[in-house]
Amino acid sequence: MEMNLGTPKRRGLLALLLVHAGHPVAVQDIVDVLWGQDPPDRAVNVVQRHIGVLRRLLEPGLQVGSNSRWLVRGSGGYRLEVETDALDLLRFRALRRRAGAVAENGDAGQATKLMIEAMALWRGPAALGITSETRSHPVFTAVDQEHLAAVKEAAEYAQGAGADLGARVLAPLRQAAAQYPLDEALHAWLIELLAATGRQAEALDVHRTVRTRLADDLGVDPGPQLTDAQQSVLRRSANRRDTSSSGHGGSAVPDEGKEADQPEGTIPRTPIAVRPAQLPAELSVFTGRDAELDRFQRLLPAAGDCPSTLVISVIGGMAGVGKTTLAIHWAHQVADRFPDGQLFVNLRGFHPADSAMHPSEAARSLLEGLGVLARDIPADIEAASSLYRSLLAGRRVLIVLDNARDAEQIRPLLPGAPGSLVIVTSRNQLYGLVASEGAHAVMLDLLSHEEALRFLSRRLGADRVMGAARAATEITTLCGRLPLALAIVSARAILNPAHSLESIAAALREAHGGLDGFAVEPPLADARSAFSWSYHALTPSAARMFRLVSPHAGSECPIEAVASLVGEEVHQVRAPLAELVRAHLLTETVPGQFGCHELLRAYGTELGRGDGEEAAAARHRMLDHYLHSAYAADSALAPSRERIDLRAPSPGVTVMRFADQSAAADWLDANRTVLLSLIDQDARNGTGGHAWQMAVTLELYLDRSGCRSDQLAAQTAAVSAAQRLRDTLGLAHAHRTLGFVHGRLEHWDEAGSHLTRALELFAGLGDQAGEGRVRRYQAFLANRRGRNQEALEHYAVADALYRSAGHRNGEASISNEVGWTYILMGRYDEALDECGWALAVHRKTGDHNGQAAAWDSLGYAYHQLREYECALICYERALELYRAMRDRYLEADTLRHMGDTHQVVGRPAGAAHFWRQALRILAGMGHPEAAIVRGKLEKLVPADGMLLGV
Template identity: 40%
Template sequence: MEIRLLGAVELYTDGGQLVPLRRRQERLTLAVLLLDPDRVVSAERLVSVLWGQTPPATARATLQALMSRVRKAVHVAAGADTDGRTRLLALGEGYRLSVPADSVDLHRFQRMVEGARAITDPRRRSAQLAAALDLWRGPALADATTGTLRERLCGGIEESRLTALLDRIDADLSAGRHAELVSQLSELVVDHPLQERLHGQLMLALYRSGRRADALAAYRHARRLLVAELGLEPGPSLRELEAAIIGDDPGLGSAVAGAAASTIPGAGRGTTSGAGAAGAVTELPAPPVAVVPAQLPAGVAAFVGRTAYLSRLDALRPDESDERHDPTIVTITGTAGVGKTSLALRWAHQARRAFPDGQLYMDLRGFDAEAASVGPSEVLHAFLHALQVPAQRIPAMPAAQSSLYRSLLAERRMLIVLDNARDADQVRPLLPGTAGSMVVITSRNRLSSLLVIEGAHPMHVDLLTAGEARKLLVDRLGGHRVAAEPDAVAEIVSHCSRLPLALAVVAARAAANPGFPLAAIASELRAARGGLDAFDGDETFTGVRAVFSWSYRALDPPAARLFRLLSLHPGPDIAAPAAASLAGVPVRAVRPLLAALTGAHLLFEQSPGRYGFHDLLRAYAAELASAHEATAERTQAQGRLFDHYLHTADLANRLLYPGRQLMSLSPPRPGVAVADLAAPPQAVAWFASEQRVLLGVINHAAEHGFDRHAWQLAGILTTFFHRFGLWHTMAATQQTVVTAASRITDPAGRAHLHRSLAVAIAALGRDDDAQAHLEYALDRFRELGDSNYQADTHMGLVWVHGRLGQPELGLHHAEQALALWRTTGHRTGQANALNNIGWWHAQAGRYEEALAYCGQALDLHHETGENTHDEAVALDSLGFIHHHLGQHDRAVALYGQALARYRAVSSRYYETRTLTRLGELHLTAGDPALARRTWEQALAILDELTHPDADALRDRLAALPG
């Protein structure tokens, strides 16, 4: 018997006679059973594949009829299969088709490709791969399915076909067949324009064929395609191959494209430090170390039992001998508070060594009552960053982000934990595309479509057994105390509905009061009534609210009030100064209240100084706030909270850029605590710890009518987003605020919004759009008569026109800014405008005029003494000018002064700009070795910042002689 899936689905007898499968559904059913051979395929999955999400009422009956016809066709094809190796069986709620391994072309193809990897001789390896590829007669399942369903079923198979083809080409390149490959590769790159490996193979084949110029042209063509389609520069292997071709690296004579980086002279070679002129070059830092992601948060201490669940997760864990082709996906579902996250994290920590490439974790906040859930694009950005993808290489489009993510995971064994998922659409873009990795998803919903379409393994977590609930109390309270009052313990377990969260709260209360009889605690629970309104219809939560209310009533009034007000915070966590602002009390007064809430298990300290809610507790606190806090008080508390973040962000901004033209804010309300920041490193650290909170605060402010806070905070945060390379986040945040701008009647607010948005989208490369937003803002500031912000917006246009390659327009706007700032007397602004005018004269080769303007700028900075950073910018400009005037020593000294000032204020990115120019100076002076060491210093910083300038500098380093 022979079954063909690699093309049209066909079934043949041993004698070569075609066994007809006349209906498409018969062919599709046979194919689905054989894609994952000898495993049970659920009837639910088959129904979904055959009829989609809305199957007819007769689907199950029709499926049985289909199985009967497929069984008959397989029996005819198998003929005298006396050893019983061919069987189609109905097992439970599914079907399993067992056939001889060699009878299916797909499985022969996979074994042949796997065997080829062990063949060392390139000609024999190429021959075996070619034979495997000859099994393909067209697209897989060509006459059984189309569209999205075919992509889901066959995407991995088609990818393995392309990989085998690329492996065969590598073998042919190693065998010296480069000349005959050029024509085939030229056609393949048209069919697969975004496949970097193909472009590298074509470049290598052309180079080895004596066509060096064509090889470099092929690289330029590949780069244009990648930038145009994905917004990405080529990866390091392709760039290093280009550099090796430029340098006629002798190692290319025997290299293959996939290993080009390892054959380039100097790739990965260590460097040594050297004494730089005027002390400008210092000891180089060690190269960045690859970090394996280990994002799992700490597990829950009060974990008991769940042995069967843990064992099942162990059984599902993939290992290296596993022949499955798809990732392992497990959905852990159950009611809120039942311990889904505790189970997932307990097992994940136990199993983490089985996933040597790391663990990724994200709380998707799918059921947060107060804040929006985390979108797939935000998660992908965070995961790609954790996988060490530089920010500039993260695509803007979610589909491209997902593709890049799956590509990175394809050859890794990773564990991905997605906590609190709302629905399947929230997690589907986050699933790997190949075997080896495992995804554990927790949710209150069943996520049925993941089970049907992706083949996820469902695991529904029930309440604790009575024995497990009792064990939890024993672990927390001690065996003697629990054994002394068995009836009270049974009643406590009953009132808590055997829910782990409720039991943990009760246990904390009892442990804090060792003299309380457990019978008294049971009596209090008995007296409490009611259920969380947010979960009407679920009797489980009747006892939970009783537990919460009992614990809440034990608080003193200030702690109880703070608990209520904390529900107004968007999450995911809160620091003491923000909590103090909510309550309108000093920070020193709020710390004991936070400790009281943490001790009562109504709050948890998820990292030092940062506190969070369980979502049930947040819902309960919100319920209490609505019942006990007047609307005016809730509004005042929210206003204090938004003032805290707005004024702390403003303080941090002023620490980083003193003397700059910054936004004018109204004074904070009474009772607002501004974080105690005193130096630039503290400002950077504050933003890093509050980054996720700040995004939620902006959205929360816009949703609750605090529009001024929303646009002002978004504008201030532009500095931080730019500094950390979070351009996609910056643009999304600004766009969110602009979308809500219809409610903003303040013309100044609208102008600031568009000015801030321009910075965000320019960082994403949309310079024309940025120019339009800046011109809109400029018109509004003119209407308002605000000369300072007119000047500041002119300076934004200076920057954009520079990016657009329009120096004369940049010069014009710098002159406009200078004239305006002279009328307002803003001296730091004047200095910056003068420096920009000088810079553009220098770019045009007018160095004497440039020297005069930049010299004036430096003098003004010295007079004001306000802004070390901007003084360094002027020194850098002067260094550039003296370099081009041929005054080498003076230029080195000026660059050295600029570097010292940048380092004093932790301005890492601007430090790299000066180091880059200093390297150019050394190269011009005939010292490429010193230029290399200087640029390597800059590159180490750019890589640390994941800044887009890194790739260009890496290319320049690769092109250096020696």
């Protein structure tokens, strides 16, 4: 039940009665808590009036002069009758008592579970909604101390409860550490529990942070509890190193300021987040290329020697000649000489749709392989490349960059320090890398006649090949001695052991294929016979799948997209997929993801040109798959968000379903490149309907990711597509989303123009919710430009529109945004009321985005009211939610606010810590506000930049 309690004193009175629920509170004690040393003359009468109002609020039908069931007079004071299950504080105390009793009996696991349940009831400091003077009274600070003691008890119990339960205690423990930044015992428990749950590096980082804070704020060194906790972590790390095999099993954590012992002359090693092992499986029947392998081996220093250079090897050659196979084979041979791991990325340099991987996307993949969280990866390629090189400095990593287009695609992905090996494959010769980076180039030719025969022998058996030597030689000739074609023919021969090599050679002579576009290279033209022979041996369902999937089988095509392309259930496509994989016409790159070589894709695409309407229907189903799956992911990320209505997907379309926000965000991250490419392709070459709907559906995800260039391109394509379709509703939404992006980028004129056009279109459609949303965006722009009164006018119109449309969440969002505007205008108490109401509504509806925004606004209001600890607690809540939702920009905005609060209270190290995090995000986004944060850091620290660290 929501109640408008009115004045701060009345809120304080109810809070006091709740703290003492079930026990009488003397009138004089009430006066003391509410007014301190300076009560008004008629304070007792004022208390009585407040009690009367509270009674009527608690029992709306209560007559004046009647006795209350809940708020009772007696023993010289007032008592609030509350059942234990009706008040979180009473439940918290009861659970804490039970946990203590269980712990005494030796059941740490059950005690921890009870404390986790108890702490889940805690939503912030006691009586957060009352004045700071009243909150400072010991009766309320004592309740906060109850919570602090409970968190420490939970951490103690969790030490013996196992890693899973221990991990669940970390969140409340971190929140308490943020609220009490100088409590050494609390931070010692946090360090101990982090280490106990396998987070040694984070534990040491907490120790460094609190040590710096103690020195800056109090001028003291850590006490024995913190020191003992740190030594415990280091002992754990040492034990892990002792029980791990050399060079494997994760990183060791050396003592602070001290390198672990290393052989003389080796490169100093620093901890790495994960040890990547991304090399694809080695081909067990690899054969040939002896001269090239011998040349590669001479490039590396002798085993045990310290490498003095970065080794770059470029393997060039025509499509299908075996560049990737050779690169992977050599990489496996030398992998043990690079103990910090192996990275692999397919750069898609010669994809027929001209969708070569951008260096920033490749850098993202490599950084994720090194253990960097997606939210911490800069979008800007220079920043991402700098982070990548920093992580590789002092390490020995083997990096395979497969299928590169040109040197410009490669350069940002090269390490900046010696010790690593980079293997590059490309159809081009990459003279630029040879000339400027000193790369060693090896151009692969076709297999020799002897190598081609050995190739067949390794796969089919020497006896079978030697017993039909003339036919085997003819097969190698008909395949142009091209490894890809030979592999496909070998696979077919293995699947049909009764077929003689003579009959296979005859079939190849008679086969006819496509690939006319490759006819300029005779070996590729010769490969058509091998492809055609394998294709014609397929079952009809597998052949149809190959034709429909080939145009879309880039580096990865998920099984759900394959099912949608062919219009069948996922379980129905597994058999034909397996048949295509066995025939080497498709490759399962990772479980559930399929692709094929560019030559095979070109061949399959040519075969499919005769399918006409069926091919068009397949593409429409594929677009439906990605559109409706993106819509489902958006719904999981923000269930209460306003979104467009979609038509039902076409029959035969598989739509992804997501269990939670994390699964939805992971799917969007994994398919981001495909989704953006489909928006662009459909806007330019398709019907356009999928383009604008997909772009508008991805509005929130792209905004949270912070990559404004992608956001701008997608929404610009949406406007173009909707205009071409003459779709008024689509055009209204597209102008709205594009106007908002321009507003984010501070392109005021463009933003205003698009939003004005969107408002006109929504008004013409009679779409009040759409009008309300545009008005909110216009208010957002007005606030960003300092026009607060104009913003309030927009919000008033938007609120009326939302009320008329019955849009409860929209009203709550406007209330929070009005509260923010009040803060900008210095009307802080009004802001607390507006934002508090918004938070309550968003909690009821489960709108996490709305909750995060309200917590951030409350934090900013409390900061302006100089209630800094309350501000930090609110910011922590907002930060947790924004990170869970992967909203990069608003995460940075909250971090910036937290730094501001730490600066005001005289904690420069804390301010620098949060501003640095904000700067990394904003700089990675290329956002103009990065300069503001950088300026804050430069003013905070001396010229040597000791604290800056950016």
